[in-house]
Amino acid sequence: MTTVDTAVRARQSLPARIAARLGGGAMRFFLIAVGLFWLTPTVGLLLSSLRDKSDITGSGWWKVFAHPAQLTTSSYSDLFHNDTVMRSLLTTALITVPATVLVILIGALAGYAFAWLDFPGRDWWFMAVVGLLVVPVQVALIPVAKLFDKLGIFESTPGVVLFHTAFGLPFAVFLLRNFFAEIPRELLEAARLDGAGELRLFTRVVLPLGGPAIASLGIFQFLWVWNDMLIALIFADSGHPPITVALQQQVRQFGDNIDVLASGAFLSMVVPLAVFFAFQRQFVSGVMAGAVK
Secondary structure, eight states: OOHHHHHHHHHSOHHHHHHHHTTTHHHHHHHHHHHHHHHHHHHHHHHHHTSOHHHHHHSOGGGGGTOGGGOOSHHHHHHHTOHHHHHHHHHHHHHHHHHHHHHHHHHHHHHHHHHHOOOTTHHHHHHHHHHGGGSOHHHHHHHHHHHHHHHTOTTSHHHHHHHHHHHHHHHHHHHHHHHHTTSOHHHHHHHHHTTOOHHHHIIIIIHHHTHHHHHHHHHHHHHHHHTOOHHHHHHSOTTSOOHHHHHHHHHHHOTTOHHHHHHHHHHHHHHHHHHHHHTHHHHHHHHHHHHHO
16 A cells, blocks of 8 residues: 555545445445335235234234235235225326326426526516425415315315425426526527427427436325325315325224225335336436436
């Protein structure tokens, strides 16, 4: 080891030296252990959903490793014949998909306008949008409920979609505006010289380049709306509730149907997990691009 290397190592802090030493197999082992620990609740819920009601109430889910014969699909058969839970899955999809699509569409249009269009008060309007990020949802529950009641959309699926869209837009505009602003101006000017209008420029140039950021936004919005319970509990139709409220009602009405609850809870997790893994490459690209920029 040279004198220069010794001096460099001497100037390194203790955390830096520890990180350098753990950069090999030990760190990989640690990350794998953390990942397995993180997945433990999901695995436990899956195994619980594959056990009989008496087995669930009588012992922990880890007992299935010693008694594999406990595994059964009867709880899922009962779940698929539970009209309340199955209707709730459809209601959740009818809320989540429009709320996600509207946030992406409106957020992308607004983000492009704030990034590349000149209009009076553009920066002030953008500051107002950023200020809305700090407004908690709880503050707007009572005023919005009164407004929706006057409009006739309280306790309805369109009302829930409108609420999620409104509160998802500030973050969407903020994220996409910052991403679109990093597109090289020369690229847009070249497209304009070729005769592209603003709409064509937006659809043919900006949207393809902003794909990773849009995918990241879509995943965040989808997961937030799908897993929401507070807004659904207040604004959704009590006769056709989303899955989160339906499972809560099952607990309240039937205290002994733990098998249906376990399988229903796992089924409600499968859809957002599938969405995340389907778009994980675009999600990572969007996060990394935002970090670099």
